[in-house]
Every structure is written in C-alpha cells, then in structure tokens.
Amino acid sequence: MAPLDILLEVQGRDTTLDQLAHRRATLPARADLAAVEERLADIAARRARAEDDRRVLSERQGRLESDIAAVARRIHEVEGRMYSGEVSASRELMAMSEEVESLNRRRRELEDMAFEAMAAGEPVDAELAGLAAEQAGAEADAERLRGVIGEAETEIDAEVAAETQARTALAADLPDELTQRYERLRVRLGGVGAARLEHGSCGGCHLALPAVELDHIRRAPPEAIITCEQCGRILVR
Numbered sequence: 001m002a003p004l005d006i007l008l009e010v011q012g013r014d015t016t017l018d019q020l021a022h023r024r025a026t027l028p029a030r031a032d033l034a035a036v037e038e039r040l041a042d043i044a045a046r047r048a049r050a051e052d053d054r055r056v057l058s059e060r061q062g063r064l065e066s067d068i069a070a071v072a073r074r075i076h077e078v079e080g081r082m083y084s085g086e087v088s089a090s091r092e093l094m095a096m097s098e099e100v101e102s103l104n105r106r107r108r109e110l111e112d113m114a115f116e117a118m119a120a121g122e123p124v125d126a127e128l129a130g131l132a133a134e135q136a137g138a139e140a141d142a143e144r145l146r147g148v149i150g151e152a153e154t155e156i157d158a159e160v161a162a163e164t165q166a167r168t169a170l171a172a173d174l175p176d177e178l179t180q181r182y183e184r185l186r187v188r189l190g191g192v193g194a195a196r197l198e199h200g201s202c203g204g205c206h207l208a209l210p211a212v213e214l215d216h217i218r219r220a221p222p223e224a225i226i227t228c229e230q231c232g233r234i235l236v237r
C-alpha cells in the first residue's frame with residue numbers, strides 16, 4: 001500500500017479514536033450521576049439542618065425535664081417538712097403550703113413546655129426518616145450509574161486498545177517526516193490532517209479546488225505529497 005493510502009487509514013483510525021474518547025467523556029450516565037450527586041449534597045444539607053433542629057429540641061426537652069425533677073424534689077422537701085410535725089406555727093405552714101402551690105403551678109408549666117418540645121420533635125423525626133430514605137434511594141441510583149459508567153468505560157477501553165494497536169501497526173510503515181507533518185496538521189485542524197481528494201473537492205474542508213490547481217495535481221508524480229491550498233490538509237488522490 002502506498003504511504004498516502006496508509007496515511008488515510010491511519011487518519012480513519014485516529015478519527016475513530018477521537019470519537020471513542022469523546023463518547024467516553026460524554027457518557028449520558030455521567031450527567032445523570034452528576035445530577036444524583038447534586039441531589040445527595042442537597043439531602044445532606046437538609047439532613048444537617050434537621051439534625052440541628054432535633055438536637056436543639058432534645059436539649060430543650062432535657063433541660064425542662066431536669067427542671068421538672070428539681071421542682072419535684074423541692075415539693076417533696078417542703079411537703080416533708082410540712083407533715084413532719086416539726087413546724088407548728090400556722091403562719092409558717094401557710095407560707096409552705098403557698099410555696100407548694102406555686103411549685104406545682106411551675107411544674108405544670110414546665111411539663112406543658114416539655115410536652116411542646118416533644119411534640120415539636122415529631123415532625124422533625126419524620127423529616128429525618130424521610131431524608132434518610134431519600135438518601136438511600138439516591139445512593140442506590142449513584143451506585144447503579146457508577147456501574148453503568150464502569151461497564152461502558154471497559155467496553156470503550158477495549159475498542160480503544162484494538163484501534164490503537166491497529167493504528168500503531170499501520171503507522172509503523174509511514175515515513176517519519178510524513179507522520180510528523182500529519183500530526184501537526186491534526187493538532188491544528190480539529191483532528192483531521194489528511195483527506196481524500198474526491199470529485200475535485202477536498203474531503204477535509206469540502207471546498208472544490210480550482211481547475212488550475214486540479215490540473216497541477218493531476219500532473220504531479222503519484223508519490224508527491226500535495227496539500228489542499230485552502231485548508232492545508234494532505235490530500236490523498
């Protein structure tokens with residue numbers, strides 16, 4: 001095979017490799033995974049806020065319960081003295097009875113507040129349970145998508161390996177100078193460094209070559225390397 005025909009085949013393999021790399025980078029599952037990861041971050045933020053709320057409510061409930069216990073101890077103390085028989089002055093007994101009454105009022109208030117704190121915790125607990133379920137679902141989605149991506153990558157990588165091997169074998173037969181020239185053009189011209197000349201048009205830029213130029217090409221020796229004067233690509237006759 002003539003070097004230029006080989007070059008065109010190398011170009012074909014390179015184009016396939018570029019397409020494979022593009023397919024690998026833009027797998028639809030990658031965008032899906034990014035969306036799921038965003039959802040997971042949002043769930044985590046909502047969960048952190050709900051856990052904060054839950055902690056504040058639990059602490060308030062804990063404080064109220066210890067206040068209730070302190071009031072109950074005080075009531076027990078005062079009542080103990082009242083009924084011990086040690087105190088006989090009616091004025092003092094009256095004051096103690098009033099204190100017990102006031103402490104009981106205080107205890108009821110605290111109990112109401114503790115009940116409110118407990119009740120306020122219920123919707124937060126429900127929210128936390130909902131978020132945990134949502135998170136588990138999203139994590140399962142992410143896991144599945146990672147699997148899909150991994151499988152697609154393995155498949156593409158196998159194609160890349162096969163293409164690369166075929167390309168390397170082909171390119172081994174090309175003169176270094178031609179290869180280097182082709183590589184430079186490929187970098188500069190969006191991956192296409194060599195194209196076929198077909199029906200008087202360049203297969204790279206798709207423009208028709210002027211008649212004079214075509215005539216010049218026709219008369220050039222077959223091994224001569226000609227380029228498209230419009231885009232600069234190597235033309236293969």
Ligand SMILES: [Zn+2]
Nearest residue numbers: 202205228231
């Ligand atoms: Zn061209």
